Amino acid sequence: MPIRILSPEVASQIAAGEVVERPASVVKELVENALDAGARSVAVTIAAAGRTLVEVADDGAGIPAGELSLAVERHATSKLAHADDLFRIATLGFRGEALASIGSVSRLTLTSRPADASAGARLRVEGGNLGRVEEVGAPVGTVVRVEDLFYNVPARLKFLKQDTTERRAIDALLTRYALAYPQVRFRLAEGEAPSLQTSGDGDRRAILAALYGVETARQMLDVTYEEDGFRLGGFISPVALTRSNRREMTFFINGRWVQDTPLNTALLQAYHTLLMVGRYPLAVLFIEIPPEAVDVNVHPAKAEVRFRDPDKVFSFVQRSVRKALLAFTPVPQVTPPSLWGRTETVRPPDGRPQVDAAWVLGHQDGDISPASGADQSPASMPQASIESRQSSIPNIPLLRLVGQIGATYLVAEGPDGLYLIDQHAAHERVLFEKLMALHGEKRLSSQALLTPVNMQLPPAAARLLEAQLPALEHFGFQVEPFGPNGYQVRAVPALFGNADPAAALRALVEDFEEDEAPLQAELEARVAGRVCKRMAVKAGQSLSPDEQRALLTDLEACASPRTCPHGRPTMIHLSVDMLERQFGRKGAR
């Protein structure tokens, strides 16, 4: 074929392809336009998951009637005048492409009225063809109605996913924008009842519940941090709250949602050693940096950005998250209130408040266990911006064993006070690290059972286990199908001696049922975590002094001795300082 210049229709469809991939991309562009126009309220209405209708109505600045046709032209924008401006972009849009692109692959109706106009104006675009501008009655602001997306590009239509998937993409998008712009009222509705509605009162926590559900939202920790011109705000999950995939890590940079950023890695590094292998944090982080420090003009849908100094941003995020996290995840220190019935805040010698409030003691039984974040009201969430006294998580100090209490906890003395160690959690951690290390070195040996153990499972669970057999084999299990829905366990990892393997496998299957399809690596870590939980010594099991000492020594050797593989703490620390205050040797009392 000879070389030819493409017809304008084909060229514009190609260009549109970069910007408009699915209904959610239309929502994104229109919402960004509304926000750029200074809207205080953004109402999105969709039908058929956005295939037949996406309408975005805002109360922003509006477009003068005389500029309506320009607005839908390619490379026509009010947000950029000079090439230099590209390097200090403060608006979400700047390419002047969105409306043109959307108009070329749908039936678009643009209705708008600026505050100073006595009437509104309307323009229709169909498959890229502009109609005439008509005067209409309209409220101040803009309504963009996009009907029959891709009606003229059937090939694109075929790439759309199921309605539920497309709808989920729109939900996810709008919820995140709502969170990024808490001062703006957002509404999303398909039919009458809105699926998302925010108040615009600036309260991010309330919106967080729409993203994660009330329970999870309540556990999320606040982060606010500032360092020479860089600002970070938002929410991160405590180490005990994780997901099996990376999907819940969201970053906004200067009000723009960016995906696939190296910042994901910075976030993961901040959690390093605190999470079990294959578990990922949840985070919604809003980063503000000077516009000239970031190039937003690198991706057609503006979903990626480039930093002028990537290392600086990277380490800023990593350090701030780590600090926030440590502020919430020290070895839980016992705060006096419920243990000794006082309600006074312990202050370390330098006078800064202690930041261990995320660990609240049980109230009913005087139990010295850190309660989950769920027991806290959002209002009592300490601000993570308070600097932690720890700059990194050191390994635990050498401990001197004092003994075992309640056949459940070990008591030990360290250089700075008393440590209570949960024997089950500690043993879980020890087994997990040993197992993963041996697994990594391919030195796992298995030990045949004298009497093979038979187990029956419900059909669905049996299918699940069947799929996991190869992973189990890696860890030294030998499990074979034994009749319909039945299995016979013939060998277990040598590390486990003679604990009950059937119980461990059953627990494993339950765990799989909760979560759909874990990836191989994380699956193995999960198998290991589960199995260790089952094999670890239980609370209530008395240990000989030698066993107690061995457990302590093993724990000291762990890379992450402070949490069990599921993120719960293995130990509680009562510092000398705190003891002295409690006994009135020091401080005001």
Ligand code: ADP
């Ligand atoms: P860009 O946002 O990159 O400028 P668009 O194609 O999205 O390009 O929009 C073109 C122009 O139309 C914008 O620059 C803006 O002036 C105007 N416009 C679009 N949507 C709105 C809106 N909701 N309210 C006010 N003006 C708008």
Ligand code: MG
């Ligand atoms: Mg735009």
